[in-house]
Amino acid sequence: MSYSPNMKMGKILANKNAKEVLQKYVPQLLAPTEFPIMFVKFSTLEQLVTRLPESERTTDIVEKLYKELAEIEELEEDTGYIAPVANYESESVSLGSAKVSTPNTVEKWSVFEVELHGPQHGNPFTDVTLQAEFICNEEKRQQALGFYDGDGIYRIRFMPDAEGIWTFQTTSNARSLAGIEGKFECVSPSKDNHGPVRVKNTYHFSYEDGTPYIPVGTTCYAWIHQEEELIQQTLETLQTSPFNKMRMCVFPKSYQFNSNEPLYYPFEGSLEEGFDFTRFNPMFFQHLEQRIADLGNLGIEADLILYHAYDRWGFAEMKKAEDDRYLKYLAARLSAYRNLWWSLANEYDLMWAKEKEDWERFAQIITENDPHQHLISIHNCFGFYDYSRPWVTHCSVQRVDVYRTAENTDEWRKQWNKPIVIDECAYEGDIDQGWGNITGEEMVRRFWEGAVRGGYVGHGETYLHPEDILWWSKGGKLYGDSPKRIGFLKRIMEEGPEEGLNPLESDWDAPSAGIPDQYYLYYYGFNRPSFRQYRMNPGTQYKVAVIDTWEMIINELEGVYEGKFRIDLPGKQYMAVRMTKI
Known part of the structure; x- marks a missing residue:
């Protein structure tokens, strides 16, 4: 061609x-x-x-x-495929002879790890296959991939989701790693361990134990690729923030305000001499999983972005088999962490080297090799991915307009029939780009618009910094006005219907959410009415609260309201009204 x-x-x-x-x-x-x-x-x-x-x-x-x-012939594509070695160890090596260590007990939904000390000749990353079957109470069966962690160490990780006695047995093309058996007891989870997040009631989320989960996310693309002092500062900031989900990249990022090299590279090699995509760098992935564990300790979900186009290292342009090997390695290393979400890409449609069939293949690799079936989606730049695809658990949306995005939430719910997570509605900040200089008031307004229309909006911050330490990419400190107001909204949502906020048939100029005849939440955004008339079904009495979403004040009105009534408002922007059935 x-x-x-x-x-x-x-x-x-x-x-x-x-x-x-x-x-x-x-x-x-x-x-x-x-x-x-x-x-x-x-x-x-x-x-x-x-x-x-x-x-x-x-x-x-x-x-x-x-x-x-x-007149120039197109280059023939090299997939980069390398077959595992058929006889990695000679028959003189005893089956299952590798040294093995495992814990005797593990909490439900925590990481159980099998550590094996085995061979390291050749290239174990490509030459050796390793997996294990886990069986609970002789009934429940699940498969988990193993991976090579350098220095002759192999690991198999698993997240047990049922209490009781589990047994496991390994299979491998390396004789010393094959046929190893063991058992452990899965005990009840600790107080703050609610399991992985799942979709609930079509448009919402809960932890696996049924505890409601309201995603209040932020974006910090390259925070793990900074110096340790800055990483710790980011974690300290998160500890006092309202955020319980963090969008973050596996690969480092090269873009505006992002010119530094990462702490570690994911593959052996260098920027000057190139990278060997057949050899992973265990230090990079150990660092990555430590950061995921750090977020888990703070109760934060790691929404992990597997690919992006902002690249100068060649990671966005790997060959097919190199991509596949990378994805399997990630699934093997990380899927046992309960606070993990998969995001196939940030702005998938900017990646020239990937086509639709590639993204579908990537989704298949992740879902087939993640025995715990974490949430998974893909994020857009210009055009939406087909979120009706069966592997997509929720819609990860970027703004579709400079000004109007959250207002589309209820329509997107109808279109896709899945949870709507607007992961990128723009950023509170003051940089030169329109996507990164909205006010705190506008950020909070977009959060409320999305919430009362039945979805979930994500935060980001891009205030100029003398050392280019912008939260959106590198983390550090938060300087904006929106986070504490977002935390206030989170509290309002937590006090709302347990099944989540669902949009109601609303007046033409003001969205509302709730449960008919039980709970109503009206939001007036940048409008500023001095009063509002309400016509509720007769026979139901309500307590009414006027909420200043910016000042974070809830004014519980005296008296009982029923049928047709008027509520006086302060004539200022960003007000809401809540009605709760008595």
Whole structure:
């Protein structure tokens, strides 16, 4: 196949000869710009050519460009596949002879780990296969992948979800790791251990033990890739924040305000010499899982982003088999952590090297190798992914308009029939980009709009910092006005219906949520009525509270309200009214 105008620039740039043709006819397309190279790579050649001034894209130039590109054969794709070694250890090695250690007991929904000391010749990351079958009370059966953790150490992790006696047996192509048996007791969970988060009542969430979970998320993409002092500061900030979900990337990030190298790289190698995608760096992944555990200790879900396009290391452009190996390694290492969510990508549609079939394959790999079936979604930039896909548990949404996003929540619920989590509604801050300079008032308004329309909105912060330490990427401290007001909303939601806030048929100018004839929550946003008339069904009496969502004041009105009545309001923005059946 030859190169054509409708081919993505990333694929053309990967071919030295094709790149030389571009340099010959349209060198301006290859010139550095203030935008990351990814914005060039995911566009087609034709799209970029048509954006050039007419003087730079004459008919003669364009015809010669396309003609010479068509004469170049497309590079044959190398998948990067490496088969496991058939006889990794000779028959002189005794079956199951590896040294093994396990705990005798583990809490329900906690990490049970089998540690094996085995062989390390060749490349154990690609040469060795390892898994175990876990059986509870001789009935419940689950499979878990094992992984190599360097220095001759292999691990198998599992999160038991039933109390009782569990047994396990390993299988492997390495004789010393095969046929190892053991058992342990799963005991009742401790007070703050409620299990992993699951979807509940179609549009909402709860922990596995039934405890309601209201996601109040924030974004901190590259916090784990900073210096230890900054990481600890981030954890200290989270400890006093209202947030119980954190969006974070596996891979480091290269973008505006993000120019530093990470603490560790995920693969052996370097930026200068390249990376060996067949050899994982155990220190990187040990650091990652420690940070996930740190969040778990704070009661925070780690919404882990597996891919993104903001890359200068080559992690966004791995070959098919390299992607697959990476995903299986992640599933093996991390799926036993109960506070884990999978996010296949941040802005999947910016990644030129991945097509729809790749994302579907990635989802299959994760879901098939995660025995605990954590929540999973994928996040968009321009166009939504098809959230009706059966593997998608909830919709992870980015804003679709500079101003209007949360207002669409109730319509998205109807369209997808799944929980709506607006993970990126914009950021409170003062940077130059429109997505990163909304006010605290507007951030809180978007949270309330999403809540009363039956969804969940996420926070982010991008205030300029002399050392480029912006919360949205690096963590550190929070400087904005919205977090404590978001915490106030969280309290209102926790005091609301146990099954969650669901939108009600509302007046044309004000959304509301609740349960008919039992609970109502009206939100007036940037409008500022001095009073409001309500017409409720006769026969039901209510207590009424006027809520100042910015000042965080709840004014419980005296008296009982029934049927048609008027409520006086202060004539200011960001007010809400709550009615609770007596």
